[in-house]
Amino acid sequence: MRLSLLEPLIDRPGPWASVYTEVPPASTADAVKQRELSARALCDQLTGQGADAATCNSLYEALSRRPEGVVGSPGRSIGRAVFATEGKVLLDTPMPGPPPATLAAWSALPRIAPLLDGLGEDPVCLVVHADRSGAEFELRRDLGRDPAGRIRNSGWPVRRTSERPERHYRAEVDSAWEHTAQEIADATRELWEQSGCEVLLLVGEPWVCHAVRDRMPEPLRSAAAETEHTERPGSPQLERDIAQVRAVHEVEHIADVLDRYLAGRADHGGMKTAVESLPALVQAAREHRIDTLLLAPGGTDLGREVWVGADPDQLGVRSSELHYLGEMHPQAARADDALLRSAAANGAEAVVVHDPAEAPVGGIGALLRWPAPDPH
Template sequence: MHLSLLQPIIDRPGPWASVYAEVPHSTEDAAKQRELSADAAARQLAEQGADRATCDAVREALAGFRADGDSAALAGRAVFATDGEVVLDTPLAGRPAQPFAAWSPLPRITPWAEAAADNAGCLVVYVDRMGANFELHDDRGGAEAGKVDGVDWPIHRTATADWSERHFQTAVENTWEQNAGEIAEAAQRVFDSCGAKVMLLAGDPRERRSVHDKLPEQLRAVTYESDHGGRAAGSDSTALARDIAHVRAVHERDHVADVLDRFRAGAGVGGTDPAYAATGVPALVEAAREHRIDTLIISPGGADAGREVWVGPGADQLAVRNSELQYLGETNPSAARADDALLRSAAANGAEAVVVRDPAEAPTGGLGAVLRWSTPTQHE
């Protein structure tokens, strides 16, 4: 998963309030439940030493939430606040594995990563011979992402076979091909800008195949086709929803498998040297400080996840020992969890993360990384 959503909280000084809460639905007392949950979270934060203004900001955010529209499908929320302000309030498609409120030097972002791991966005392209509509589907549902209209004449073939009509039919087919090219170009632009990880073409079989063939190779590799749904009003179907869920799951499974293969081989993104993979907190901390992490691997419950490391206000300020960070210039380091510190560094430096739920498949200790390069000397 990409970690750009975390940017607002990466380099802002703490301490931080991190709250993972369930979202009550479809009950007469949902508002009362939200209020009770908000009060409980604020009380827990205060007991841990959070300031009054931050507790009040969290309470207000949790109690004031209204689940409607796309948000009605949400089952949880993650709220991050500091210095009396909610900095990030993000939905969770599933209920938090363990609702909690924490006051800590770093935001508790690893539970967010665990919840977001399966939420690969799918760009659905509803195709016909005149253009396409785009929708982005994730665990929050579907949202319009734009449209493209091609040339609308000539667009329909005739049944006659004299020379003039054959000439006209050739022009029609040229229009189809031209429109397919415009759809493919627009699909590339929308895909790059919307954050989707996989694309699904639905609608006219001939046109979607033509669009597929005109996509850039990299996008074509993550593009699927569905025989269900279409551009016309009322074409959405339960079968299309199943196809969307299927391609999202397949993409996430294949991506995690690819990362694990790279990790096991030690190949990383630059070669076949075993030094392109790292495991163990000391090696991971060193790689994070040097911006060498390409993909961070996290396994929930791993022994290393909660191991203590030392951090400063900047994402690059992390160390295994307090004295080491002081030597690097941070005069007042704080203790933090290894998983949160490494994830913060990964987000700050453009890395991604994957969550491996099977401990047998995960790195020893539950934390690992595929590296961009093996050593600073090699990079130079």
């Protein structure tokens, strides 16, 4: 997944309050009371760990309210991750399901590793509902949909009259549709580039989808999937189609990353394009060489202690390393959180690997942007 979601957490020095909790369905009779009790208990835990009153108060106010703009499955609980420091909530994001465990942590860095596992890849899907009259666009994620605009065929010819021969009318209709199909293709390309979508689904009659797709540039044309189900948003069949194309993309993306990672660990003339030992990962992070970070929940290296400074590039296996990086007061942090913060600051991605047979040794590995000498 792309780590741009973590941007609000990158440049603040901390310490941080990190909370993972379950949000009961809004229809539950005592949902409000449950949220208030849970918020109080979590804030009490943070206070016991040394969190300041202002930060705890801001968290309590946020946790006592249900997350806004969330469209989850009716009757099902969702998860929620909230991060705060210096009396302010900097990130409050829902997750499609409850977290594996409720967590309240006060630490030098935000506890962001569980967020990746809770969110999964969550690829953003651009759905284009197209027909001769125009198109409607929406962005789809695990927890909701966002309207993204519409196009209407303003050049549609007026209705046919006896004074207008059939061939003239048909020519005007075809010309209007050609123009509309190009407008839809152009608008789709712009939305794709602006929104950072990873999946594209064209919805409509096959000839409509084909006409729009043929006018798209590569690689967008190759990335587009089509469905002939013309039901409007919310129909069961269309929801299944959207879920399927997103799931296929997620599986293919993780498989591609793992293939490149396994190939990159092989020695190519003393150089490697993938690393997995903690010292090598820390060095690669400091040098901005990490392209994709791989994390396997439960790995032994995830919770190992590293040392960090205020800047994401200030991290080391030993505290003495931070002195050479300009940080006179290094703090201990978890390796997964420190590497994720650095990766997010430098535009890298991350994937969660659940298969132990494919997981990096120790639970953390990285694909590199350029090769590095093999330390062995």
